[in-house]
Amino acid sequence: MNAPMTRLSGGFAHPAHDSARGFRAILSAMARPGTIGQMQGGQGPAPISDAAATVLLVLCDRTTPLYLAPSHDTPELRDWIAFHCSAPLVAPGDAGFALGDWAALQPLDRFAIGTPEYPDRAATLIVDNHDFDAPAQNLRGPGIKDRARLALPEVEPFTANHAHFPLGWDAIFTAGARIAALPRSTEVF
Template sequence: MQAATLEGGFQNAPIAAAAAFRQIMNAMARPGMISTVAGATPPAPLSTAAGVVILTLCDPDTPLYLAPSRDTPEARGWITFHTGAPIASAKDAMFALGAWDELPLDAFAIGTPEYPDRSVTCIVETDALTTIGATLEGPGIKDQAQLSLPEQQAFQRNATLFPVGLDFIFTCGDRLAALPRTTKVS
C-alpha cells in the first residue's frame, strides 16, 4: 500500500497541473465537450480522469467527500499524500467523488446568492461517456450539444437554482466532460 500511495502523481507537477487545469476549465466552458486527460495513475477504483481532477483542483483547503465505493484506504492515502485534501462528510465537502447513485446531492452545499462559489463540484465516475444523450443548451454551447447523463431531472432541477447549485465533472477512464449549473438539460 505504501508504494501505491506515493506513486501515480503528476511527473512534472507544475506543468502537468497547468495543462490539466486548462482542460478542466475548457470542459466547464464548453458543456458536453469530452476531453482526454493524462498524467495521473490513481489506485483503483479511481479512474485516470478522476485522479487528474483531484490532483488539479484539490488541496489542503478543499475538503473532499468520497462515496462508499471510492472510500478505500488506498484512495484515501493517495489523495492525502498527493493533495493534502481532507476527507469530509457530504455537508462539509467542497468536492465530491463517486458514482451517480452514491452521491447524496441534497446533502451538498449549493452556495448562497452572495457566495455562489461556496458550492460542491461533483466528480461523477461513469461507465460510459458519450456525446449522445441529453440535449444541452446554455453558455458555452453554440446551438445545442449532447451528453450521456445518468438522468435528466436532477440536472434540470439544479439549473433552476441558478446562481446557486452544483457543478458536475463526469469522468470515465481517461476522459472527462463537465456540466456547470448554467446548462439547461432536456
C-alpha cells in the same frame, strides 16, 4: 511492465506543467458543456479513473474539503489522496469537492449549492466512471453554440439543479482518460 500501484506513485511527473495542462482540459470541459476532452497524468488506486485522479491533483489540496462517496471510500484511495493532495476528508455537507460514482453520490441534496450572496461556495461533483455511452441529452446555455449533447445518468437532477441557478452544484464527468462537465448554468432539455 507497470510498477505496482502504491500510495506514493501516480503523481504528476512534472507538477507545474502537468497541472497546467490538466487545468486547461478541465477549463475547456467546464466552459464548453457537452464536449469530451482527454485528461491524463495522474494515476490512483482502483476504482478511481486516471481522469478523476488528475482532476484531484489539479484542483485539490489541504484547503479543499473532499467527500469520498462509498464507491471510492477505500483505504488505498484514502492513503493516495492523503499523500498527493492532503485534502481533508469530510461529510457531504461540508465538501468543496465530492468524488464517487453517480449512484454512490446520491442523494444530491446533501451538497452545498452556495448562497445568494456567494453562489461560488458550492460543491463540485466529480462523477467518476461515468458511462459516456448512456443516452445523450440535449444541452443549452452559456458555453454552447445553439445546442450540445452529452450522455447523462439521469435528467431530473440536472434540471432541478439548473432551476436553482445561480445556485447549484457543478458536475465533472470522468471515465478512463475522458472528461466532460456540466455546470449549473447548463439547461438539460
